[in-house]
Amino acid sequence: MTRYIIRRLLLAIPVLFMVTVLVFALIELAPGDVVDFFANPEVMAGMSEADLEALRERLGLNDPAPVRYLHWLGGVLQGDFGYSLIRSEPVGELLLRRFGNSMMIMGIGLFVAVTFGISLGIYTALRQYSVADFTISFLSFVGISMPAFIAGIIALYVFSVQLGWFPAGGMRSPGVHTLGDLLHHLILPALVLSIIHMATFMRYTRFSMLDVLKQEYVVTATAKGMPRRIVVMRHAFRNGLIPVVTMIGYSIPELVVGAVFLETIFSFPGMGKLYFDSVISRDFPVIMAANLVIAVFVLAANLITDVAYAAIDPRIRLE
Amino acid sequence: MAMTEVTIDSPARVAWRRFRQHRIAMVALAVLGVIVILCAFAPFFSGYDPLGLNMAAIRQPPSAEHWLGTDTLGRDVWTRTLYGGRVSLVIGLAAAFLSTIIGIVLGVISGYFGKWADMVVMRATDVVMAFPPIIIMLTVAAFTGPGLVNVIFIIGGLRWPPTARLVRGQILQLRDQDFVTAARTLGLTNAIIITRHMLPHVVAPLVANITFAVSLAILTEAGLSFLGLGVPLPTPTWGNMMEAARDLRIMREEPWMWIPPAIFTLITVLCINFVGDGLRDAFDPQQLIGEK
Numbered sequence A: 001m002t003r004y005i006i007r008r009l010l011l012a013i014p015v016l017f018m019v020t021v022l023v024f025a026l027i028e029l030a031p032g033d034v035v036d037f038f039a040n041p042e043v044m045a046g047m048s049e050a051d052l053e054a055l056r057e058r059l060g061l062n063d064p065a066p067v068r069y070l071h072w073l074g075g076v077l078q079g080d081f082g083y084s085l086i087r088s089e090p091v092g093e094l095l096l097r098r099f100g101n102s103m104m105i106m107g108i109g110l111f112v113a114v115t116f117g118i119s120l121g122i123y124t125a126l127r128q129y130s131v132a133d134f135t136i137s138f139l140s141f142v143g144i145s146m147p148a149f150i151a152g153i154i155a156l157y158v159f160s161v162q163l164g165w166f167p168a169g170g171m172r173s174p175g176v177h178t179l180g181d182l183l184h185h186l187i188l189p190a191l192v193l194s195i196i197h198m199a200t201f202m203r204y205t206r207f208s209m210l211d212v213l214k215q216e217y218v219v220t221a222t223a224k225g226m227p228r229r230i231v232v233m234r235h236a237f238r239n240g241l242i243p244v245v246t247m248i249g250y251s252i253p254e255l256v257v258g259a260v261f262l263e264t265i266f267s268f269p270g271m272g273k274l275y276f277d278s279v280i281s282r283d284f285p286v287i288m289a290a291n292l293v294i295a296v297f298v299l300a301a302n303l304i305t306d307v308a309y310a311a312i313d314p315r316i317r318l319e
Numbered sequence B: 001m002a003m004t005e006v007t008i009d010s011p012a013r014v015a016w017r018r019f020r021q022h023r024i025a026m027v028a029l030a031v032l033g034v035i036v037i038l039c040a041f042a043p044f045f046s047g048y049d050p051l052g053l054n055m056a057a058i059r060q061p062p063s064a065e066h067w068l069g070t071d072t073l074g075r076d077v078w079t080r081t082l083y084g085g086r087v088s089l090v091i092g093l094a095a096a097f098l099s100t101i102i103g104i105v106l107g108v109i110s111g112y113f114g115k116w117a118d119m120v121v122m123r124a125t126d127v128v129m130a131f132p133p134i135i136i137m138l139t140v141a142a143f144t145g146p147g148l149v150n151v152i153f154i155i156g157g158l159r160w161p162p163t164a165r166l167v168r169g170q171i172l173q174l175r176d177q178d179f180v181t182a183a184r185t186l187g188l189t190n191a192i193i194i195t196r197h198m199l200p201h202v203v204a205p206l207v208a209n210i211t212f213a214v215s216l217a218i219l220t221e222a223g224l225s226f227l228g229l230g231v232p233l234p235t236p237t238w239g240n241m242m243e244a245a246r247d248l249r250i251m252r253e254e255p256w257m258w259i260p261p262a263i264f265t266l267i268t269v270l271c272i273n274f275v276g277d278g279l280r281d282a283f284d285p286q287q288l289i290g291e292k
Helices: A002-029 A034-038 A049-059 A065-077 A091-126 A131-144 A148-162 A179-213 A216-223 A228-240 A242-250 A252-265 A271-281 A284-312 B011-020 B023-040 B077-113 B115-130 B133-144 B148-158 B161-175 B178-185 B190-226 B238-246 B248-253 B259-283 B285-291
Strands: none
Touching (some): A002 A284, A002 B115, A002 B133, A065 A284, A091 A179, A091 A228, A091 A242, A091 A284, A131 A179, A148 A252, A148 B190, A148 B248, A179 A228, A179 A242, A179 A252, A216 A228, A228 A242, A242 A284, A252 A284, A252 B133, A271 A284, B011 B023, B011 B259, B023 B259, B077 B115, B077 B148, B077 B259, B115 B161, B133 B148, B148 B190, B190 B238, B190 B259
8 A cells, every 4th residue: 555655656756747847838938028027117117128138137037948947946846936926925825825715615615515416326326217316317417517607607696696695705794704704705606616516426426326236245235134224324335435535536626627717706815716817917926836736736636536545445456 | 032131230320229219318419409500500590790889779688679688889699699609619619629639649649559658648648637627728828818719729739638548548458459469460550450440449438528528618618718718809609708797787787698698508518418428328338238
């Protein structure tokens, strides 16, 4: 097991390296540099072309790309992501704060999706071909076809604008610092975020449970006269859950995508909104750092998932 | 003289027969057909110009004259929804086509030639997949600038990893089978072995994958355009029409501007996914064996 983990970690190193190269290269493709960014009449009135050139030299912008890449990478490895061009704040601190806010939405969303998705999956598997099964299965199909941003604008329109049950955006009411107020702002975007994942988990759980319920050891347990509840929960459910566990890990990228849209729609100050705002305003240091942090987040989630999968399923060979 | 007619079902015909039994998929296919016809022949279903401004009739609610009302510049929303569907569907098909081609080529290289080629391609898919799909597209779109062709290339160029993995897996299974070894022994070139002998086997699992790629591409375009980084106005697409909903005033007061494209997008994607589901069942080889 330890060897497997070490091997996976070693494999992740070249991928991680290429990720940093890609993050850097993407920004290189962009026209202009930091100096161009600031060299607009309002910010730098009265600077001559020579002054700008001197500034470029001082900031190291005239160095060849590989040198600048190594310079950037060196900083990143020491936890220094540079300064935001717009928010005049260290990118590291900014990201950390926003990431924390996003984790609340993503955490609640994932929790709801896992709980309800798995419960509904078991429920429908036990009642295959019933009306409830068809209805829920059909709804789950609608759910997986429902992108976060369309669900988001519809939910905002219905529940905030028309019914007025939830605030139309933000994270806190001005001047209010209670947990209840925070939850009131979080709940709608988090629930919308959970839809697509709930549908996915439900489908996987149902599929997996139907498969497991046909196994002979389940028949044996039933034949021994065990109560249905014990057979389902103790014998079938544990094995049925294995494929679902991997789905939770692999749903992280989609969760991040959903967060970008929903935070933008609900003006929620999380990392997704920060990312989008930075892309629009071309805040290079923030874009690079956010891309990198998100990619590392996804890689870590994949790694943990694979290890967890191997850990809970002894049938998997770890050659 | 009595002649016995012998018919041998081609795999495609068997699949079609099985697909027809999938009731929801058939309904979805019919609805999809209606949407495609509405969009493709948009001029027959609307008398307005999708780009025609009419300052005398801006922000009008649905009426007999403008079935779905007008937008902030007095353009007919029904007309723009149909014309927008053209653009969205074309982008969806083109981007899915592109990502499928890239996925097949890289998957074949990776699976057939193995060794370092496999290593390189697989690490490349790992790297691209480390970035959640729309995330990296936003960065690329912001730098390349908005535009229809750019959107196709961005989506197509970044959505190939799942296809590449699928094709690689299939090719790996086929590579050591007897008929491939036989083809090689006969001295056939790699190109012929791959295209004539191996790829036909990959088609079945790929068909459902392609349908899902189309619906994903349509959603991705809609998402990018919704955020203002996809196809720029005035060209209508479902995504950039929905962008109107980002204005809280329009979202609240003039929902007819964004609800129609949202509904069209949802129905289209749902139908494509149902069709994909039907195709996956129809092409499932295990079920094919079960039938005989």
